[in-house]
Each structure stands twice: as C-alpha cells, then as structure tokens.
Amino acid sequence: MLSIFRSTALVLMLCCGGCSAADLVNAATSRSGYEVQHQAYAPGPRHGLDLYVPDTVAPDAPVVVFIYGGGWVSGDKQTYLFAGQAFASRGYITAVPDYRxxxxxxxPDFMDDAAEAVAWVAQHEKTPDGKPRPIILVGHSAGAQIAMLLALDKHYLARQETPVCNTVMGVVGMAGPYDFLPLKQERYKKVFPEKTRPASQAIAFASRDEPPVLLQAGTGDTTVDPGNSRRLADRIREKGGRVELKEYKGVGHAELVGTLAAPLRHVAPTLDDIDAFIKAQAGKSAPFCR
Structure with a gap:
C-alpha cells in the first residue's frame, strides 16, 4: 500500500504534469519569517550554500547544517527549500550546502567538500558576543552518511582546523547508510573505490568520545535498510556514547525527509524530534564530546 507521502505526491503530480514531489512541497512552503542568502564556501560551481536566516534568532541558538542525499550522484540545495524553512521556522539559522x-x-572527496562547508559556517556564524555558534549536523540518506562520518571520523574537520568536539553540538542521521558493506550495486562500487570502502562506514568510528547522536529511520524504508540505524545505535551504546534511535512505523525513505515539510508533518514527528534533540543540548558548551 502506498504511504501517505507517496499517495499525496502521486495525486498532486497527476495534476501537475512533470512536477516532482519536492517541487510540490516547496510550492506549499512558506516564504515568510526568514531570508535566504546565497554564499560560496569555496571556489567552484558545486561549492555554494543557501543560508536560511530566521527573522528572530536566539543569542545562543546553534546553526543547523543540513546535508541532502542523492545516492552520492545527484542533488541540489534549491530542492531542499522545505528543509531549510523547517529548521528556520524553529529559530535556527540553517545552511544547506551543495557538494560535488x-x-x-x-x-572521500565529497567528504572534504562537506567539511569545508561546515568550517565556513563555523567561521562566519557568530553569537552576539562574537563566539562561533555551535553546529548541529543533519543529513538524509547519502547526506546522513556524510554528516555522521564528519562527526565520528574527526579527521575531516580537523583538516579544516574546525575540531569536531569544539564545533559539533550534535548530529542527526535520517535514513542513513552507516554499515553498508559489502557493496552490491555496481554504481556504488564506482563511487567508493575498493581501498577506501572501510573508511566510508560510520559504524567503524563509533566511540564514547563523540557528540550526541539522533538516528531516525522509517520502518517502511526499502531503499536504505533501517538496520543501518539500529546497528549504529547498538555500536554507539556498546562504546558508551550518547545516542537516541527513533523509528517511524510505515514511513519510507523519501517520506522521512518529506515529513520535514509543513504539509507532511502529520505523517511523522521528525521535525519535533530533531527540535527536542537540539533543545536537549541547550546551555552546553564545548567540548561537546565526552
């Protein structure tokens, strides 16, 4: 049976020609209460980010960096207006970067792009007293793999002189692949050269010494096995780390990120759960690792 998200998108697309589901939720997304700034975090056409700045931002509010998915082969920051608006509506400055x-x-080249984007945000987004705002990493699908690996394998941000433990207040993975070897599909074998594959698995870097983690997975996901989230949660707990796992009954892969959009928030409380996770970190200061 089609999920609510798929059913809604299908009906609307039948009335909208070639519109994508993202086009439709973006069309229904509010343009008020925030402004969007277009910034370059490094030279090159895939090194831009959209910065969603709410009309009102609390002095100590963290910045959300949202890393979209696309199977490491596609994606565009403009597609994720609905995600930027979602976090901005809760009062968080939100960066949505492109990456190669x-x-x-x-x-791991796209990892370095994401690390550069995070470093740019850390350097440019300050509290009223001039201190860097802490960062919450949020990623969906391939973007969740990138976000989680940035937080757990600390060398990417260290190379940008942006230490994880002083910068990343928490990390949220939505429907992410964290333990996906051996690779079965040829297209992914091309993305991940054989000698690099062990270093692509976030689960291999789980430890006690990491920022708090929130994992979200839909039990109806047939694109990325929800077992990835369960196994990573178990590994982090075994290592003595801090992790929450939220599973949403019947929600599929694209649906999970779609529930950030205002018209679809009734499907699953992903945004509320992320907001609660962020608020639970409020008042904490660096280092954010144990």
Whole structure:
C-alpha cells in the first residue's frame, strides 16, 4: 500500500504534469519569517550554500547544517527549500550546502567538500558576543552518511582546523547508510573505490568520545535498510556514547525527509524530534564530546 507521502505526491503530480514531489512541497512552503542568502564556501560551481536566516534568532541558538542525499550522484540545495524553512521556522539559522558528486568525484572527496562547508559556517556564524555558534549536523540518506562520518571520523574537520568536539553540538542521521558493506550495486562500487570502502562506514568510528547522536529511520524504508540505524545505535551504546534511535512505523525513505515539510508533518514527528534533540543540548558548551 502506498504511504501517505507517496499517495499525496502521486495525486498532486497527476495534476501537475512533470512536477516532482519536492517541487510540490516547496510550492506549499512558506516564504515568510526568514531570508535566504546565497554564499560560496569555496571556489567552484558545486561549492555554494543557501543560508536560511530566521527573522528572530536566539543569542545562543546553534546553526543547523543540513546535508541532502542523492545516492552520492545527484542533488541540489534549491530542492531542499522545505528543509531549510523547517529548521528556520524553529529559530535556527540553517545552511544547506551543495557538494560535488560522482562522476566528478569519488569518496572521500565529497567528504572534504562537506567539511569545508561546515568550517565556513563555523567561521562566519557568530553569537552576539562574537563566539562561533555551535553546529548541529543533519543529513538524509547519502547526506546522513556524510554528516555522521564528519562527526565520528574527526579527521575531516580537523583538516579544516574546525575540531569536531569544539564545533559539533550534535548530529542527526535520517535514513542513513552507516554499515553498508559489502557493496552490491555496481554504481556504488564506482563511487567508493575498493581501498577506501572501510573508511566510508560510520559504524567503524563509533566511540564514547563523540557528540550526541539522533538516528531516525522509517520502518517502511526499502531503499536504505533501517538496520543501518539500529546497528549504529547498538555500536554507539556498546562504546558508551550518547545516542537516541527513533523509528517511524510505515514511513519510507523519501517520506522521512518529506515529513520535514509543513504539509507532511502529520505523517511523522521528525521535525519535533530533531527540535527536542537540539533543545536537549541547550546551555552546553564545548567540548561537546565526552
């Protein structure tokens, strides 16, 4: 049976020609209460980010960096207006960066792009007293793999002189692949050269010494096995780390990120759960690792 998200999108697309589901939720997304600034975090056409700045931002509010998915082969920041608006509606400055994808690059080059974007945000987004705002990393699908690996394998941000433990207040993975070896599909074998594959698995870097983690997975996901989230949660707990796992009954892969959009928030409380996770970190200061 089609999920609510798929059913809604299907009906609307039948009335909208070639519109995508993202086009439709973006069309229904409010343009008020925030402004969007277009910034370059590094030279190159895939090194831009959209910065969603709410009309009102609390002095100590963290910045959300949302990393979209696309199977490491596609994606565009403009598609995720609904996600930027979602977090901005809760009072968080939100950065949505582009990054290079296959075939232009392979793993780990897109990791370095994401690390550069996070470093740019850390350098440019300050509290009223001039201190860097802490960062909450949020990623969906391939973007969740990138976000989680940035937080758990600390060398990417260290190379940008942006230490994880002083910068990343928490990390949220939505429907992410964290433990996906061996690779079965040829297209992913091209994205991840064989010698790099062990370093692509976030689960291999789980430890006690990491920021708090929130994992979200839909039990109806047939694109990324929800077992990835369950296994990572178990591994982090085994290591003595801090992790929450939220599972949403019957929600599929695209539906999970779609529930950030205002018209679809009734499907699953993903935004409320992320907001609660962020608020639970309020008042904490660096280092954010144990």
């Amino acid at each position: 994808v296959y075939p232009e690059v392979r793993f």
